[in-house]
Every structure is written in C-alpha cells, then in structure tokens.
Amino acid sequence: xxxxxxxxxxxxxxxxxxxxxAKTYMAALRKQGHRISHSVTAQQAIAxxxxxxxxxxxxxxxxxxxxxxxxxxxxxxxxxxxxVPVVLLVSQLNHDMAQRESLRHELGVREVxxxxxxxxxxxxxxVANVGRPAL
Amino acid sequence: xxxxxRANEFSEQExxxxxxxxxxxxxxxxxxxxxxxxxxxxxKSQNVLxxxxxxxxxxxxxxxxxYTLTMRLQGGTAxxxxxxxxVTSLLYDTLHLLEPYAKQLQVSLVxxxxxxxxxxxxxxxxxxSALLSLxxxxxxAHSESDATNKTVKIGAHMxxxxxxxxxxxxxxxxxxxxxxxxxxxxxxAQQPYGELVSGPATGVxxxxxxLSTVSTRLHVARYHNASGLAVTLPACRxxxxx
Numbered sequence: 001x002x003x004x005x006x007x008x009x010x011x012x013x014x015x016x017x018x019x020x021x022a023k024t025y026m027a028a029l030r031k032q033g034h035r036i037s038h039s040v041t042a043q044q045a046i047a048x049x050x051x052x053x054x055x056x057x058x059x060x061x062x063x064x065x066x067x068x069x070x071x072x073x074x075x076x077x078x079x080x081x082x083x084v085p086v087v088l089l090v091s092q093l094n095h096d097m098a099q100r101e102s103l104r105h106e107l108g109v110r111e112v113x114x115x116x117x118x119x120x121x122x123x124x125x126x127v128a129n130v131g132r133p134a135l
Numbered sequence: 136x137x138x139x140x141r142a143n144e145f146s147e148q149e150x151x152x153x154x155x156x157x158x159x160x161x162x163x164x165x166x167x168x169x170x171x172x173x174x175x176x177x178x179k180s181q182n183v184l185x186x187x188x189x190x191x192x193x194x195x196x197x198x199x200x201x202y203t204l205t206m207r208l209q210g211g212t213a214x215x216x217x218x219x220x221x222v223t224s225l226l227y228d229t230l231h232l233l234e235p236y237a238k239q240l241q242v243s244l245v246x247x248x249x250x251x252x253x254x255x256x257x258x259x260x261x262x263x264s265a266l267l268s269l270x271x272x273x274x275x276a277h278s279e280s281d282a283t284n285k286t287v288k289i290g291a292h293m294x295x296x297x298x299x300x301x302x303x304x305x306x307x308x309x310x311x312x313x314x315x316x317x318x319x320x321x322x323x324a325q326q327p328y329g330e331l332v333s334g335p336a337t338g339v340x341x342x343x344x345x346l347s348t349v350s351t352r353l354h355v356a357r358y359h360n361a362s363g364l365a366v367t368l369p370a371c372r373x374x375x376x377x
Contacts, residue, residue, distance in 0.1 A: 019240050024172050027172055040278075040279050062333050062334065119168075
C-alpha cells in the first residue's frame with residue numbers, strides 16, 4: 001500500500017553522495033507519495049533540514065569527508081531534530097557497529113539496512129515503519 | 136598459527152583487489168536497484184533506466200580492464216611497449232569514452248590542451264587506461280560535490296620536467312600529504328581519499344599501479360586554477376625536431 005493510500009506522507013531527508021543510487025531511492029520513495037530532500041554532503045543536509053523539518057532521515061554510512069555517525073552526532077545535537085528517526089544504510093563491514101545500542105538510543109537509528117541486501121521495497125518499508133506522519 | 140590481519144600485512148596487490156571489490160560492490164548495488172526500478176515503470180520510461188545500466192556497466196568495465204592490465208603487467212604476463220604517443224588525441228579519446236558515464240552523473244567534461252604539444256614516450260594502452268581509471272574517480276568526486284559548476288577537466292601542458300597530463304577540478308583542493316595518506320589507506324580504509332571522494336577511490340590506485348609499470352607515478356598538480364592528479368611524462372625529443 002502506498003503512503004498516500006495509508007495517509008502517511010512524509011518529508012524524507014535523504015543523504016546519499018552517490019547520485020545514481022539517490023535517484024533510484026528518490027523515485028521509489030516518491031512513488032509512495034513521500035516528499036524528498038536530497039543532500040550529497042553533511043553541510044547540505046543540515047541546510048536542507050533547516051529549510052524544512054524532516055520526518056525521517058535516510059542516511060548512507062559513507063558520506064564525503066565524514067562518516068554517517070559523525071553526521072548524526074552533529075544533527076542530533078539540535079533539539080528540533082533529536083526525535084527524527086533515522087534509517088541507516090551500511091555495508092556488512094559496518095553492520096556490527098550500526099547495531100550498537102548507543103546508536104539506537106542516542107542517535108535515533110531505528111532501522112539498519114545492509115546495502116548488499118537492499119531493495120527499493122525494503123527501503124520504502126523501512127521508511128514507512130519508522131516514519132511519523134507529517135503535521 | 137593465527138594470522139594477524141592488519142593492514143600493513145596486505146601486499147600492494149591485495150590492497151588493490153580489496154579496493155576494486157569495494158568499488159564493484161557499489162556498482163552492483165546501482166545495477167540491482169536500477170533493474171528493480173525498471174520493473175516498476177511503464178515500458179516507455181524503461182529506456183532511460185536501461186541506458187543508465189548500460190553506461191554504468193561500461194564505466195565499470197573500463198575500470199576492470201585497467202585492473203586486469205595492471206595485474207598482468209605486475210605479474211609479468213604483459214610488457215609495456217614504449218612508443219611516441221600523441222597526448223592530445225589520447226586525452227580526447229579518453230574524454231569521449233567517459234562522456235556517457237559523466238552525463239549520467241550530471242558532470243561536464245572539458246579538454247584543456249595547448250595548441251601544440253609534443254608527443255610523449257610511453258605505452259599508449261597503459262596511459263589511456265590510467266587516465267580512464269583516474270577520470271572515473273574525478274567524475275564521481277564532482278558528482279558528490281555541492282558546487283554548482285560540476286565540470287572536470289582533462290588536460291596536458293608542458294613543464295620543465297616533461298608533459299604533465301591529468302584530471303583537474305575547481306571544486307577540490309588536493310595536497311601531496313593527502314595523496315600520500317590515501318596510498319597508505321587504499322584497500323584498507325573505507326574512505327581512503329576522503330579529500331577527493333567518499334568511496335574507495337579505486338581508480339586512483341589502479342592508475343598509480345599502471346603508471347608504476349612505466350616508471351612514473353601520479354602526483355598532485357595545479358593547472359589553470361584547478362587542482363588535480365597528473366602524471367609527468369618525458370617528451371619525445373626526436374619527433375620534436377621533425
């Protein structure tokens with residue numbers, strides 16, 4: 001069922017440096033009815049969240065000049081974004097680290113998806129599971 | 136006896152292989168998701184997606200070819216063949232081969248060479264493969280940048296030591312120190328060359344490895360206010376006199 005049909009349209013902040021992957025994620029999420037802001041860098045993502053409050057963050061672990069966890073520590077230091085749930089995309093190598101309890105409690109990582117097993121359907125399901133309805 | 140798998144125990148060839156596998160992981164994910172997406176759109180819209188699949192596959196094949204060539208050269212099953220090579224035409228061909236991939240990533244490519252440039256003494260296939268591999272990284276790096284002007288230059292110019300040929304971009308600032316660190320971390324760290332690109336930067340290491348077979352290496356260079364990575368090659372003095 002699409003997000004429109006379920007009445008849970010969300011604003012998704014997507015942080016993905018790979019333009020081709022970002023395009024496929026955006027197409028799939030838009031098809032579900034979500035609105036997407038795409039950022040390729042951490043700096044752009046902060047500006048995008050400032051311009052429009054996200055309901056969900058979809059973040060890839062490896063972003064230019066940072067890693068995703070560094071970005072999350074900065075992002076979550078702002079009170080208005082502390083409760084925004086995060087879907088983290090990681091490689092198998094980072095999976096153990098991404099499963100740490102601190103990431104869930106302190107940084108709001110609700111879903112960890114391993115990229116080698118990722119499908120567009122899994123991504124859309126994860127966003128639907130963790131998201132909260134837009135006001 | 137238990138083996139301690141520390142990075143400094145990897146041979147250069149093992150590091151290059153890990154870096155390549157890391158890069159290919161990303162390509163395979165792109166292809167898998169593009170195929171999944173193609174299955175959800177009407178037939179008319181599928182053509183665009185299949186073209187992307189085609190261009191991404193071709194770019195990866197170029198990288199794989201560079202890897203295979205360097206392994207053969209390092210292993211002694213292929214030998215460099217030195218000859219006089221016209222740099223301008225080689226750079227033009229390289230740009231032409233990378234254009235479809237650059238277009239997919241919304242990056243523009245520009246050729247920047249002086250009107251007259253002497254030929255260089257090198258192995259044409261090795262130089263072209265090195266520049267293709269390096270170009271791959273520069274295109275990806277610029278697609279990730281938040282700069283509005285995503286233009287990458289392939290260029291060559293004369294210097295006191297020979298002809299300098301390489302890739303340049305205005306939205307990056309590279310240093311010799313960062314390149315040295317990247318060489319140490321390549322094939323081990325997930326982001327060995329974070330100053331340039333978020334991924335494994337495989338093309339840089341393939342280019343470096345290929346160029347080492349003709350006794351040269353990549354170095355940081357500046358050209359027309361842009362920073363980049365280049366190789367300096369000896370000019371062909373005999374043809375210069377003709």
